[in-house]
Amino acid sequence: xxxxxxxxxxxxxxxxxxxxxxxxxxxxxxxxxxxxxxxxxxxxxxxxxxxxxxxxxxxxxxxxxxxxxxxxxxxxxxxxxxxxxxxxxxxxxxxxxxxxxxxxxxxxxxxxxxxxxxxxxxxxxxxxxxxxxxxxxxxxxxxxxxxxxxxxxxxxxxxxxxxxxxxxxxxxxxxxx
Numbered sequence: 532x533x534x535x536x537x538x539x540x541x542x543x544x545x546x547x548x549x550x551x552x553x554x555x556x557x558x559x560x561x562x563x564x565x566x567x568x569x570x571x572x573x574x575x576x577x578x579x580x581x582x583x584x585x586x587x588x589x590x591x592x593x594x595x596x597x598x599x600x601x602x603x604x605x606x607x608x609x610x611x612x613x614x615x616x617x618x619x620x621x622x623x624x625x626x627x628x629x630x631x632x633x634x635x636x637x638x639x640x641x642x643x644x645x646x647x648x649x650x651x652x653x654x655x656x657x658x659x660x661x662x663x664x665x666x667x668x669x670x671x672x673x674x675x676x677x678x679x680x681x682x683x684x685x686x687x688x689x690x691x692x693x694x695x696x697x698x699x700x701x702x703x704x705x706x707x708x
Contacts, residue, residue: 543649547649550645554641554642554644554645555638555641557575557637557641558635558638558641558642559638561575561633561634561635561638562634562637562638564620564631564632564633565630565631566624566628566629566630566631567629567689568627568628568629569627569629569690572629572631572686572689572690573686575682576679576682576683576686579641579644579678579679580679580682580683583601583644583675583678583679584598584601584675584676584679586651586675587601587671587672587675587676590652590655590662590668590671591671594668596665597668597669597672598672600669600670600672600673600676601675601676601679602676603673603676604672604673604675604677604680605676605677605679605680606676606680607676607677608676608678608679608680608681608682608683609681609683609684609687611677611680611684612681612684612688613684615681616688617634617636617681617685617688618631618632618636619632620632621688621692629689631689636681636685637682637685640678640682643674643678644675644678644679647671647674647675647678648675
């Protein structure tokens with residue numbers, strides 16, 4: 532087993548480890564408190580959505596079942612954030628930016644996407660016939676989508692906080708008038 536793992540790791544191209552290092556750096560940045568503009572808040576979820584959708588479609592083909600599984604996974608991932616309530620600390624600043632408390636959750640999601648992609652590609656390198664199995668393609672695509680949905684829901688929660696704050700301010704102004 533150890534020999535197999537070492538063989539697998541030694542046949543991994545160096546650029547894969549560079550991507551892992553980049554994702555770890557991005558995840559570590561998310562672990563500290565940040566002040567973000569609306570645009571910067573949306574960059575990570577949009578990029579990861581595009582990459583995870585590309586991973587599913589390029590690995591298994593842009594078939595309806597693959598795309599549907601990815602979309603269902605994204606919806607499920609977004610729904611999973613409802614009880615998680617990530618991020619937990621959000622404050623809208625006077626200049627329109629968002630102060631967001633640090634969290635290791637984005638790191639976990641980025642690592643999930645990376646190791647999922649790594650595991651799928653390694654599995655397909657060993658057993659290429661797996662790509663033709665609908666259950667494998669659908670399950671992998673749904674997992675890609677779930678991670679995407681969680682990241683998107685995190686950004687959505689920040690934007691919803693902005694709308695809730697605006698509604699509360701409007702209500703207070705109306706009551707006070």
